[in-house]
Amino acid sequence: MSEQLKIITFQMPHDEFYFLGKEYPRDWHTKGMDVWQDFNDSGGWDMVTKYRKNPAYTCQVVNHLLEPNGVYMTGTFVENMTEVPKGFVLGKFPAHEYLVVTHEWHTDWNLMIVEEAAKNVQIPDGYVSCQAEDGSGCQIRLIEVEHKDPEKGSRWENWLPIMKENGTIIRK
Secondary structure, three states: OOOOOOEEEEEEEEOOEEEEEEEEEOOHHHHOOOHHHHHHHOOHHHHHHHHEOOOOEEEEEEEEOOOOOOEEEEEEEEOOOOOOOOOOEEEEEOOEEEEEEEEOOEOOOOHHHHHHHHHOOOOOOOEEEOOHHHOOOOOEEEEEEEEEEOOOEEEEEEEEEEEEOOOOOOOO
């Protein structure tokens, strides 16, 4: 990509949601695992297509806390699930507020520019980062979303959980 994409940051409250996916160790890459190959081979993309809540979200990853080291969950936001497919997990996450770090809509999404920007993002005044491992009660470390729109193109989003400085987690 020859041009530098503009980084965009905004706050977003999100209602309680369900996430259907496959769980992998948070450190899967250091264990020599091929998460995407496993996801593909297990019919993951069919599940994403069949059950996803928002067709514009083509791939999502939730990095959430399950003792002791956390879980990397690949899948999709879903609703109205009556049965969980074999080999998949249905996670329920409470309403929460996120700081979304992304880039402008473009024909190619740029994962690395967003990942780097998310590491150095300025948390809004009156808020603090709410990471799953900090004891704040947040279940999520990070949500990653590939967002596609036929007219606009694509963008990669990192959703970072945030809360009021006084420790209040924003829930609807």
